[in-house]
Amino acid sequence: MAKYARIFVQHYLWTFLAVTIVTVVGKILTPFFNLTNIVLLYLLPVLISAVRWGRGPSFFAAFLGVLAFDFLFVPPVFSFTVNETRDLFVFAVYLIVALVTGTMATKLRNELEKTRQREERTHALYALSQEIAAKTDLPQVLETLVKTVSETIRAHVSILVSDPEDDIVRQAASYPPQHSSPDGKEQAVAHWVLEHGLSAGKGTEILREASELIFPVKTEDKTLAVLTIKMNNEEETVSLEQRQLIEAFANLAAMAIIRMRLAKEAEQAKWLAESEKLHRALLNSVSHDMRTPLAAITGAVTSLISEKGVYNEANKDILLHTIKEEAHRMNRFIANLLDMVRLESGILKPKTEWCDIQDIIGVVLRETKETLQKHAVRVNIPRELPLVKADFILIEQVLINLLENAVKYSPRDSEISISAYYHDNKLLVTVADPGPAIPLIERYRVFDKFYRLHSSKHISGTGLGLSICKGIIEAHGGQIWVDSSPEYGNRFTFSLPVAESPSEEPDIKEGEGNATRRCTHTRYR
Numbered sequence: 001m002a003k004y005a006r007i008f009v010q011h012y013l014w015t016f017l018a019v020t021i022v023t024v025v026g027k028i029l030t031p032f033f034n035l036t037n038i039v040l041l042y043l044l045p046v047l048i049s050a051v052r053w054g055r056g057p058s059f060f061a062a063f064l065g066v067l068a069f070d071f072l073f074v075p076p077v078f079s080f081t082v083n084e085t086r087d088l089f090v091f092a093v094y095l096i097v098a099l100v101t102g103t104m105a106t107k108l109r110n111e112l113e114k115t116r117q118r119e120e121r122t123h124a125l126y127a128l129s130q131e132i133a134a135k136t137d138l139p140q141v142l143e144t145l146v147k148t149v150s151e152t153i154r155a156h157v158s159i160l161v162s163d164p165e166d167d168i169v170r171q172a173a174s175y176p177p178q179h180s181s182p183d184g185k186e187q188a189v190a191h192w193v194l195e196h197g198l199s200a201g202k203g204t205e206i207l208r209e210a211s212e213l214i215f216p217v218k219t220e221d222k223t224l225a226v227l228t229i230k231m232n233n234e235e236e237t238v239s240l241e242q243r244q245l246i247e248a249f250a251n252l253a254a255m256a257i258i259r260m261r262l263a264k265e266a267e268q269a270k271w272l273a274e275s276e277k278l279h280r281a282l283l284n285s286v287s288h289d290m291r292t293p294l295a296a297i298t299g300a301v302t303s304l305i306s307e308k309g310v311y312n313e314a315n316k317d318i319l320l321h322t323i324k325e326e327a328h329r330m331n332r333f334i335a336n337l338l339d340m341v342r343l344e345s346g347i348l349k350p351k352t353e354w355c356d357i358q359d360i361i362g363v364v365l366r367e368t369k370e371t372l373q374k375h376a377v378r379v380n381i382p383r384e385l386p387l388v389k390a391d392f393i394l395i396e397q398v399l400i401n402l403l404e405n406a407v408k409y410s411p412r413d414s415e416i417s418i419s420a421y422y423h424d425n426k427l428l429v430t431v432a433d434p435g436p437a438i439p440l441i442e443r444y445r446v447f448d449k450f451y452r453l454h455s456s457k458h459i460s461g462t463g464l465g466l467s468i469c470k471g472i473i474e475a476h477g478g479q480i481w482v483d484s485s486p487e488y489g490n491r492f493t494f495s496l497p498v499a500e501s502p503s504e505e506p507d508i509k510e511g512e513g514n515a516t517r518r519c520t521h522t523r524y525r
Helices: 002-029 035-041 043-052 055-072 085-134 138-153 184-196 240-306 313-345 357-367 392-409 465-475 514-518
Strands: 155-162 169-175 213-218 223-231 353-355 376-380 388-390 415-423 426-433 479-485 489-497 521-524
Touching (some): 035 043, 035 055, 043 055, 138 169, 184 223, 213 240, 357 376, 388 489, 392 415, 392 426, 392 465, 392 489
Antiparallel strands (some): 213 223, 353 388
16 A cells, blocks of 8 residues: 555656746746746646556646745736636636646556456467467466466466366466465365356455455356466555456366366277277287187197008198198297387387398398298398497398398299398388289278288288387387388388498408498398
């Protein structure tokens, strides 16, 4: 209150000073102007006071100007009496003009102030809506809300939400930041506002003894949170215009909260649908791809046990080979499932070391010798390829999966090629097969989980191999893609970023790796 009284007195002192200055100027100009011109000068402090300080100072300037003009300019000078009646008419006209112009100037000032405030409110609402729209996290939205409200109405603002586990409200955000919890009285008022959806506290008719104004953040049928407003000056209350602005802010916040809740529910529904889809695909895959090798193994073992004397050594070898092949197939199936689980959970982390891609390809060709026995394999690797920092075992698995995929979709006795080259700080490896070209619409879907191309012949597998390849390569910071054409079939290519080579070349024993490094074109059968 003392602050406002001091400002009030200052306005009238400035008005008095303005009238004094005009009086001095009038005295200087008296030899050159008549009294009618001089009295017009006293309209200046009236207008200035109306525009700067309001109606009261402008009326004060008008009456003070009349007294100063009468006392210092109208004969007899230094007296408040007048000799002629027409001087009274001048005083009356001056007062009317001064009061009217002062009133009009004050109204214009007030309208200008209201326009400025509306513009500020509109700008604040627009800025808040833009910021909220850009946020994807609820705590960030609440922090942005309380900061905007606090800076707009110059108050301490907090937002409280109900805790579903306890019968209390907790502070979700505040500005300026504070870490104290709501006290008992504030808890009680907040609970009342949450229950009834009406504002309460200081400046209202409800629970007016509270030290803060508590405002609901609500939709049409539910109160989501409450805003607590505490003015910086304890004696000041929230004005009607400020309450309207706070209500607009609260409506924006409510819509943002609902939007995020709906987005979260939609995301949960999406993941539930994906989980259900994955569950069905997994059951279908397990029921088919696990039972097939199990049935083959069971049949072969049963035959060997029950018909010991029937089979000769050649037939036994065939049955044992079937058992081995189907067991290997089941092992690959289980390994793919486990790898996909590790990829999905984020557990799979590459253990990178300096690797030679030629060494990896050599190991892969030995591992897949039986798988590739009905196909010719051409390896095309240029000399002096740079080393790459990668997980040897994981890249080996990628190449094995790509080769097994090529075998599944390639004609019998066809040629599969493996090539590698260096370009633009990347090592690129391509596995090409002459199988039917993959349609353009399916080239991006072949790397999805459990997705298999439609084919006229029966293709075994879970549809996880290429998806695992994609996950492993992306974990290395690379990319994998396929391009197809009826002329050359399908080319699966993956890239690995090439960092600076190690300061010292790894030791290579005589006879180990040199033959591979010298080889540029190799044909395997």
